[in-house]
Amino acid sequence: MKNAEELRDELAQTFAQLKAGEIKSSEAAELANLAGKMIGSAKVQVEYYALRKEQPRIEWLESSNS
Amino acid sequence: MTTKTCTVCGKEKPESDYRLHSDKKTVMRYCNDCHLAKRRAQHAAKREERNAQFRARYAANVNGVKDKHAAARKAKYAKQGRAALIEWAAANPEKAAEAQRKKMKRGRERLSDYYVRRLLCHPERSAVKQVPEILIECKRLQLMIERECREKR
């Protein structure tokens, strides 16, 4: 997953599949866990720049089609 | 003066302390005080049932009362603005804490933007003023999956 948009789409799809019973909850939990880590590291960057009062682009959070 | 003994409290009281039956002639067997006490007890017993009915009607937005209240709150907020609300919260810390608790409870149930944003970057613990929208969306989906997994287990 090269950016947050891809992660969001992956999460949305996984949630739908989990609801429909197409995948096991252990698989879904694994992705949720990974997502938590990715979100966490993005958050660290956002916090870091906010503290330094800088507003650089964080590539992972940028939209891919803009 | 004719007196009469109440069958409930057993006190002897003048007939003027008793109510008349609906025929307006015969006097009741229990005194007015006891009669009122009985009425009050009946009223209290029905109270919870009545309140539940009212709550259900409100929740179902019968006659649009709920919408009216929501519109009134919105209009009030628009008129007073955020500054007045902050001032109110400072003057009413207990009410404000209760309102905040309710807001968080609602947010937790619905995974509202407000709730997820606060989870990510709590205003008191974070320097971030604007949490990127996409991060909120991802976090919400992550929480939704985790909840679903927990329910399925």
Ligand SMILES: [Zn+2]
């Ligand atoms: Zn009596």
